[in-house]
Amino acid sequence: MNTIQAAVMARAGGGIELRIDEFPAPDLQPGAVLLKTIYSEVCGTDVHLMHGRLDQVPYPIIPGHVSVGKIEEIAGAVTDIHGRRFRSGDTVTFLDVHETCNACWHCLVAKASTRCPHRKVYGITYSAREGLLGGWSQRIYLKPGVKIVALPEGLTAEDFIAGGCGAPTGLHAVERAAVRLNDFVVVQGGGPVGLSAALFSLLGGAGAVVVVDPAPSRITAARTLGVDFTVDAASPAERISAVMDLTGGRGADVTIEASGNPGAVVEGLQMTRDNGTYAIAGQYTDAGDMTLNPHRHINKKHIDIRGVWGTDFSHLYKAVQLMARHMDRYPLKRMISKVYPLKEAEAALSDVEHRRVVKAVIAPNQDR
Ligand SMILES: [Zn+2]
Numbered sequence: 001m002n003t004i005q006a007a008v009m010a011r012a013g014g015g016i017e018l019r020i021d022e023f024p025a026p027d028l029q030p031g032a033v034l035l036k037t038i039y040s041e042v043c044g045t046d047v048h049l050m051h052g053r054l055d056q057v058p059y060p061i062i063p064g065h066v067s068v069g070k071i072e073e074i075a076g077a078v079t080d081i082h083g084r085r086f087r088s089g090d091t092v093t094f095l096d097v098h099e100t101c102n103a104c105w106h107c108l109v110a111k112a113s114t115r116c117p118h119r120k121v122y123g124i125t126y127s128a129r130e131g132l133l134g135g136w137s138q139r140i141y142l143k144p145g146v147k148i149v150a151l152p153e154g155l156t157a158e159d160f161i162a163g164g165c166g167a168p169t170g171l172h173a174v175e176r177a178a179v180r181l182n183d184f185v186v187v188q189g190g191g192p193v194g195l196s197a198a199l200f201s202l203l204g205g206a207g208a209v210v211v212v213d214p215a216p217s218r219i220t221a222a223r224t225l226g227v228d229f230t231v232d233a234a235s236p237a238e239r240i241s242a243v244m245d246l247t248g249g250r251g252a253d254v255t256i257e258a259s260g261n262p263g264a265v266v267e268g269l270q271m272t273r274d275n276g277t278y279a280i281a282g283q284y285t286d287a288g289d290m291t292l293n294p295h296r297h298i299n300k301k302h303i304d305i306r307g308v309w310g311t312d313f314s315h316l317y318k319a320v321q322l323m324a325r326h327m328d329r330y331p332l333k334r335m336i337s338k339v340y341p342l343k344e345a346e347a348a349l350s351d352v353e354h355r356r357v358v359k360a361v362i363a364p365n366q367d368r
């Protein structure tokens with residue numbers, strides 16, 4: 001293959017445009033891997049990128065941070081965390097975060113590697129001028145040191161991408177929320193992050209899981225995954241009272257916010273029981289402020305509030321293993337609403353933005 005097609009988000013005259021560009025086939029540095037893309041996902045972050053809502057994005061970029069593909073070329077010996085050598089033809093995914101330094105204050109003292117200032121993210125903080133460093137491309141260039149994970153036996157590319165970046169993020173949220181056996185868990189938002197958080201809460205032994213979302217397509221997806229209850233009421237007061245009714249008037253042991261709406265935070269705090277835990281995973285971009293009452297909503301409730309920022313390798317690795325292990329119980333691929341060829345990337349973005357689909361994926365090597 002001499003030229004490679006990729007969707008490029010370029011800043012043009014103040015706005016952002018999406019177009020298909022051709023790139024030359026890259027030469028591999030020692031330790032690099034070239035992936036033939038099978039699927040790359042379209043998520044809310046890509047919508048934010050399209051509207052220029054993230055800071056310090058080096059447009060033009062090739063979007064697509066979570067992807068799966070087949071290894072086409074390897075320069076030298078590249079091994080996984082168990083020391084097993086990757087081979088051409090392996091179906092793999094990789095951690096989109098690269099260049100976490102393990103040498104700065106954040107990495108070594110705060111032990112908050114997801115806040116490392118040196119980290120780079122495929123599809124977000126690499127420029128298209130630096131190469132094929134995003135998933136909406138027929139090939140993805142995995143730089144030396146990118147953390148690659150082979151999909152375990154039985155987990156298909158389709159199953160994996162159905163979880164997409166929501167899976168490691170949802171798993172991270174459940175870890176931060178410290179869901180315990182028999183906990184009553186409320187998940188605010190039935191998008192990919194919320195559905196994954198619901199799934200991993202069930203696997204973690206939750207006594208009951210409730211997904212709260214007014215969008216019918218998301219409620220249907222939550223039911224497909226087998227959550228115990230869904231709440232689709234339109235007003236915050238109705239949603240809070242629905243959760244109170246389900247918990248004997250006490251509120252949830254754990255509430256996980258995955259809605260992206262700042263107003264959901266004050267609502268979620270009211271859905272959580274005294275001495276419960278509230279984890280915030282859905283505020284990845286600055287969507288604005290909200291008003292809360294520190295006495296009533298936090299202090300008097302003796303509540304534990306936790307932020308969930310980004311993901312590290314452990315979240316991706318564990319999510320992949322758990323998806324493979326529990327594939328039969330949780331038909332993840334039914335969460336994919338639509339597969340788009342590269343040239344329909346713009347339609348995919350618009351469908352995600354307007355919540356016409358739960359999960360959209362791009363198949364850069366398919367024509368239709
Ligand atoms: Zn660092």
Ligand SMILES: [Zn+2]
Pocket residue numbers: 043044045065066165166
């Ligand atoms: Zn994402």
